[in-house]
Amino acid sequence: ELKVEQNPLFLSMQEGKNYTIYCNYSTTSDRLYWYRQDPGKSLESLFVLLSNGAVKQEGRLMASLDTKARLSTLHITAAVHDLSATYFCAVATGNQFYFGTGTSLTVIP
Amino acid sequence: NAGVTQTPKFRILKIGQSMTLQCAQDMNHNYMYWYRQDPGMGLKLIYYSVGAGITDKGEVPNGYNVSRSTTEDFPLRLELAAPSQTSVYFCASSYTGISNQPQHFGDGTRLSIL
Numbered sequence: 001e002l003k004v005e006q007n008p009l010f011l012s013m014q015e016g017k018n019y020t021i022y023c024n025y026s027t028t029s030d031r032l033y034w035y036r037q038d039p040g041k042s043l044e045s046l047f048v049l050l051s052n053g054a055v056k057q058e059g060r061l062m063a064s065l066d067t068k069a070r071l072s073t074l075h076i077t078a079a080v081h082d083l084s085a086t087y088f089c090a091v092a093t094g095n096q097f098y099f100g101t102g103t104s105l106t107v108i109p
Numbered sequence: 110n111a112g113v114t115q116t117p118k119f120r121i122l123k124i125g126q127s128m129t130l131q132c133a134q135d136m137n138h139n140y141m142y143w144y145r146q147d148p149g150m151g152l153k154l155i156y157y158s159v160g161a162g163i164t165d166k167g168e169v170p171n172g173y174n175v176s177r178s179t180t181e182d183f184p185l186r187l188e189l190a191a192p193s194q195t196s197v198y199f200c201a202s203s204y205t206g207i208s209n210q211p212q213h214f215g216d217g218t219r220l221s222i223l
Contacts, residue, residue, distance in 0.1 A: 001168070004151070031209075033211060033212075041216070042199065042214045042215060042216045042217055043152075043199070043201075043212075043214045044214075045211030045212065045213070048209045048210070048211050050209055088151055088152070090151075090152070095140070095157055095159065095165065096154060096157075096167060096168070097142070097144075097152075097154050097167075097212075098154075098168070099144075099151030099152040099153070100151050101149070101150055101151045102149075102150070102151055
């Protein structure tokens with residue numbers, strides 16, 4: 001069974017600051033996803049990372065993948081309140097998907 | 110564009126009752142998935158389907174059954190509800206499972222078993 005660990009589990013940060021969320025996984029994977037979930041809502045796709053060294057950016061969020069280290073990062077630049085949400089990474093191997101436990105991000109004005 | 114539609118949105122069941130959670134997508138996606146999300150946790154895959162007539166188990170299939178008679182619909186059946194099945198259930202779909210296409214999620218069904 002593939003294990004996916006995210007840290008930190010909870011993150012409180014001030015507006016304007018930078019921070020990184022880490023996603024480690026235990027075995028070889030085909031691809032890695034990042035999702036955002038607002039309280040009581042569904043999941044919204046942020047990024048799909050397919051290969052070693054892949055980097056994708058959208059607004060204040062940037063995701064990267066290091067398949068050799070089995071590590072993905074989600075970097076937040078100059079955080080704003082609207083980024084407050086829970087962020088999940090998910091690792092896929094074949095048709096099986098494994099989610100991390102999520103990072104609950106709160107951005108404080 | 111409706112995307113992935115789940116019904117019902119909320120349901121309370123008694124132990125031992127059965128029910129079917131409905132999921133429909135209008136994007137002509139081949140792949141469909143059922144997940145459960147327990148409080149404060151990530152999602153766990155219950156079952157998935159790569160096309161009509163084809164289903165397979167995910168990480169936590171016990172206590173559930175699925176069928177896929179059409180491309181659009183992928184219902185999840187609970188036969189004998191147990192308190193451990195209290196959770197939020199999400200259905201998702203994607204055009205193909207091995208590509209750069211993300212999964213599209215429904216709004217979820219919040220199920221309580223008492």
